[in-house]
Amino acid sequence: MNPPSQDISLRTSQFRLVKFFAYTSFVILILFSFPFSVIIAQKAKNILMKSYENYALLLGENLNHQVFQNFVLPVSRRYGKIRLRDQDQYAIMDRIVKNTIHSFKIDLVNIYDIEKGVIAYSTDPKLVGKKGEKTAGYFSAVRGDHSSGLLSMGKDLWGLGLEIGGQKKLRTYIPFRGEVFYSDKPAFILGVFELIQDLTEEYGSITRFQYTIFALSAGIMALIFIALLLIVHKAEKIIDERAREQRELEEQLNQAERLAALGQMVAGVSHEIRNPLGIIQSTAELLGQMPNADESQKKLSTVITDESRRLNSIVTEFLDFARPQEPALRDCLLEEVVKRNISFLQPELKKRHITVSHNIRGRSFKIKADPEMLYRAFLNIFVNAIQSMNSGGLLRVKIGEEKAHFIVEIEDSGCGIPQEHLKTIFNPFFTTKDKGSGLGLSIVKKIVEGHGGDITVKSREGSGTTIMIKLPRAS
Numbered sequence: 393m394n395p396p397s398q399d400i401s402l403r404t405s406q407f408r409l410v411k412f413f414a415y416t417s418f419v420i421l422i423l424f425s426f427p428f429s430v431i432i433a434q435k436a437k438n439i440l441m442k443s444y445e446n447y448a449l450l451l452g453e454n455l456n457h458q459v460f461q462n463f464v465l466p467v468s469r470r471y472g473k474i475r476l477r478d479q480d481q482y483a484i485m486d487r488i489v490k491n492t493i494h495s496f497k498i499d500l501v502n503i504y505d506i507e508k509g510v511i512a513y514s515t516d517p518k519l520v521g522k523k524g525e526k527t528a529g530y531f532s533a534v535r536g537d538h539s540s541g542l543l544s545m546g547k548d549l550w551g552l553g554l555e556i557g558g559q560k561k562l563r564t565y566i567p568f569r570g571e572v573f574y575s576d577k578p579a580f581i582l583g584v585f586e587l588i589q590d591l592t593e594e595y596g597s598i599t600r601f602q603y604t605i606f607a608l609s610a611g612i613m614a615l616i617f618i619a620l621l622l623i624v625h626k627a628e629k630i631i632d633e634r635a636r637e638q639r640e641l642e643e644q645l646n647q648a649e650r651l652a653a654l655g656q657m658v659a660g661v662s663h664e665i666r667n668p669l670g671i672i673q674s675t676a677e678l679l680g681q682m683p684n685a686d687e688s689q690k691k692l693s694t695v696i697t698d699e700s701r702r703l704n705s706i707v708t709e710f711l712d713f714a715r716p717q718e719p720a721l722r723d724c725l726l727e728e729v730v731k732r733n734i735s736f737l738q739p740e741l742k743k744r745h746i747t748v749s750h751n752i753r754g755r756s757f758k759i760k761a762d763p764e765m766l767y768r769a770f771l772n773i774f775v776n777a778i779q780s781m782n783s784g785g786l787l788r789v790k791i792g793e794e795k796a797h798f799i800v801e802i803e804d805s806g807c808g809i810p811q812e813h814l815k816t817i818f819n820p821f822f823t824t825k826d827k828g829s830g831l832g833l834s835i836v837k838k839i840v841e842g843h844g845g846d847i848t849v850k851s852r853e854g855s856g857t858t859i860m861i862k863l864p865r866a867s
């Protein structure tokens with residue numbers, strides 16, 4: 393199995409890969425969506441042109457038949473020769489052409505005289521007699537083949553079909569053939585029809601459609617991209633959080649190992665100190681009680697006894713920390729423990745002008761605990777609270793009930809704990825006091841946790857501290 397820190401770095405690099413993938417796929421998709429929309433639009437334009445060309449051919453065939461049957465044959469029979477400059481003949485032709493194209497969507501019809509190479513008839517009278525624009529399509533129609541081509545009056549951006557504005561017209565040249573019945577020979581060509589259809593509107597809607605496709609695909613890509621980025625961002629945050637937790641856990645483990653070693657040493661040293669300390673204390677007491685001891689000798693012996701007693705209590709605290717006892721659980725009453733603490737501290741509270749208030753009068757809180765250990769834990773908390781109030785104050789004790797727990801809140805109106813210390817006050821040897829060992833709260837924490845409870849702190853510098861202890865109720 394990989395060590396946790398390696399796992400984290402592996403996951404981090406995987407996510408960097410996902411991020412890179414998100415960026416590149418976005419760029420690639422944007423680059424591809426444009427040509428994709430151009431291809432689709434081009435296909436649509438080709439289909440449009442093909443269908444209009446078929447439409448023109450159908451009309452051409454009809455025109456061919458109508459003009460040949462109703463103009464060429466009767467006019468040559470009646471006038472001997474076809475001369476469109478003759479007004480009567482022109483009027484007949486005009487009527488036939490207009491009747492034929494009447495219900496078709498067509499812009500202009502020209503009929504070329506291929507011998508003279510001029511426009512012999514046009515739906516636009518201004519063009520009659522003009523040479524017209526003769527493209528390759530015209531000459532292939534003269535040879536008998538029809539053809540179509542797009543007339544574009546707008547500007548095409550980079551040849552991508554992204555034309556904005558400008559007219560679009562489809563020009564179709566169709567040979568005008570004489571109709572020969574009962575013969576296999578190809579019909580002779582009399583002239584050329586030039587049909588012009590306006591496709592501007594249809595082309596415009598295809599171009600708009602092309603822009604819509606592009607905008608839509610770019611929009612979808614952007615949405616996917618944003619979603620992907622959000623996921624990556626969230627994942628990165630989770631990974632960072634995990635990495636932080638992992639580091640903290642590793643730190644805690646290291647600290648626990650260090651503390652275990654330290655604890656063993658402290659326990660050994662404390663134990664060794666305790667015996668000679670006991671002898672020093674009892675010897676000093678004996679010296680002070682000797683009948684020939686004068687006043688100053690008695691005073692000195694009291695100093696030695698007091699200091700060795702203080703030293704003994706520090707050593708006991710060290711031993712408590714280093715060799716925590718297992719709580720001997722039995723049914724007991726939480727309010728008894730708290731009351732015993734308060735009455736023990738009464739002289740000190742009085743001396744410092746501290747008022748005590750509590751909400752335990754007449755109530756009972758049954759717990760399963762080691763009352764001696766709990767007493768020591770609460771004593772540490774009360775002593776801290778008292779020490780935080782220099783010139784009088786208020787000490788409030790509140791016991792609350794939850795379904796499975798009691799919550800004891802010990803609130804003081806003392807100096808409070810600076811924000812930056814809140815995380816470290818439970819660490820062994822953390823102290824801000826000249827004569828403190830810094831073990832008090834770490835012992836309290838051990839005792840409370842040993843009882844299946846937990847301890848939290850709420851404090852604001854300058855306005856006091858509340859310590860909350862949660863203990864399971866006796867079932």
Ligand SMILES: Nc1ncnc2c1ncn2[C@@H]1O[C@H](COP(=O)(O)OP(=O)(O)OP(=O)(O)O)[C@@H](O)[C@H]1O
Binds near residue numbers: 824830
């Ligand atoms: N009620 C409180 N008000 C203000 N500061 C507090 C309070 N309780 C704890 N502290 C802060 O937390 C630190 C650690 O407390 P802890 O009881 O573990 O050690 P100590 O009181 O310094 O020494 P010891 O209890 O071993 O004599 C204290 O030095 C003090 O700065």
Ligand SMILES: [Mg+2]
Binds near residue numbers: 772775828832833
């Ligand atoms: Mg303390």
